[in-house]
Amino acid sequence: MNPSDDALFTEEQIKSDEKLAIAAINAAKNLEDLKQVKIDFIGDKSPLAKSNQRLGSLSSEQRAQFGKIIGAARSNLNQIFSAKNESLEREKDAHALLTERVDITLPNRQSLPGGLHPLTLLTNEISDLFLGIGYEIKEGPELESEWLNFDALNIPADHPARTMQDTFFIEPLEAKLVLRTHTSPVQIRTMLDQKPPIYVICPGKVYRADELDATHTPVFHQVEGLVIDENITMADLKGTLDYFAKSIFGEGVKTRLRPSYFPFTEPSAEVDFFFNGRWIEWGGCGMVNEKVLTACGIDPKRYSGFAFGMGLERTLMVKYGIEDMHDIVEGDIRFSQHFGVGKR
Structure with a gap:
């Protein structure tokens, strides 16, 4: 099979899928958004995953060529995703420290001691x-x-x-x-x-x-x-x-x-x-x-x-x-x- 005969399976298309995934990762505003990005652009049903699944239909020479391109793209996405995930985790922790912090200078609520009637x-x-x-x-x-x-x-x-x-x-x-x-x-x-x-x-x-x-x-x-x-x-x-x-x-x-x-x-x-x-x-x-x-x-x-x-x-x-x-x-x-x- 000649990849050039399939417009969906070209180096340009792989690069395009990679760019779209990077843009989606960078656009995620919180961990919930990033979770959905992983499903759409990195998971088993993502465009790059589907391209990787089609490698088996190529000749050995094309399989090696496109395998390197797809592997590099997926590796790059995983690194970018991990960095974004760590950044959003830090933002979440920082927000929690601001909104959920305990003022230790306030008097605590003490339970009353027991006693006899x-x-x-x-x-x-x-x-x-x-x-x-x-x-x-x-x-x-x-x-x-x-x-x-x-x-x-x-x-x-x-x-x-x-x-x-x-x-x-x-x-x-x-x-x-x-x-x-x-x-x-x-x-x-x-x-x-x-x-x-x-x-x-x-x-x-x-x-x-x-x-x-x-x-x-x-x-x-x-x-x-x-x-x-x-x-x-x-x-x-x-x-x-x-x-x-x-x-x-x-x-x-x-x-x-x-x-x-x-x-x-x-x-x-x-x-x-x-x-x-x-x-x-x-x-x-x-x-x-x-x-x-x-x-x-x-x-x-x-x-x-x-x-x-x-x-x-x-x-x-x-x-x-x-x-x-x-x-x-x-x-x-x-x-x-x-x-x-x-x-x-």
Whole structure:
């Protein structure tokens, strides 16, 4: 075959294809443009590639002649392409440095440190002050048997607290399991497992069928105290409550006891404290009922004792002037920050 007979396969045409490719490479403004140029003018479907594929139809002498011309053109294009690619890469990196640079002189965004919830801080404070006078900390399960939650505490079957209105009963009802309505079952467990003298406090989470509003929540926290020993009297109870109130609210706080009724204590009382110019109801207390001592295998003729219980949410609200229960339970970090949580 004579190349001169094919107008598309001449040295002039090869040079023309090379010039067009060089012009396209130089005209590329970015790496995407250059990628398309490579497909059109350097890749397997480019004019020079097609000319290279036709070499097989030539004589050996023509194949050598045109092979050198095509090879030189393709080599030249590859060099020019590589230089252009490096140039556009540098331009891209330089642009990124300008547009994506980080100003290291600006203050960084620091994540806030973690911390304990104010209720946990209060629980720890109360635990520490009672540990300091020789008490133990006792805990128990939140899922309790009816016997431990009610019967052992002398709460009869027809008592209003046992109805579905106040208590979360767990199905099947035949299992006689409830979400504990107070931490008093921990006191019962302690008296069943431990011989007097007993000096314990029982902090923990409890459940009542209440709607969440400004002063109530269906899940809340209590701390209860129990003392069983020889010759324990109401005077010991009053002195302990005075110590408790002054430790939490300040030395100027006074307490008083008002007669009340609880099935598990006799006599029973409501305890109030005088704070910020007014009397505030705090919790319940009294001497442990002899029936409770007997149910736990403790001789009521030898031992006596007292018990008390306070809501921690109420204590926290009074101590810090919190007016809405939602602030305590909804987890807003701005509330906790008032107590030093989440600050640097």
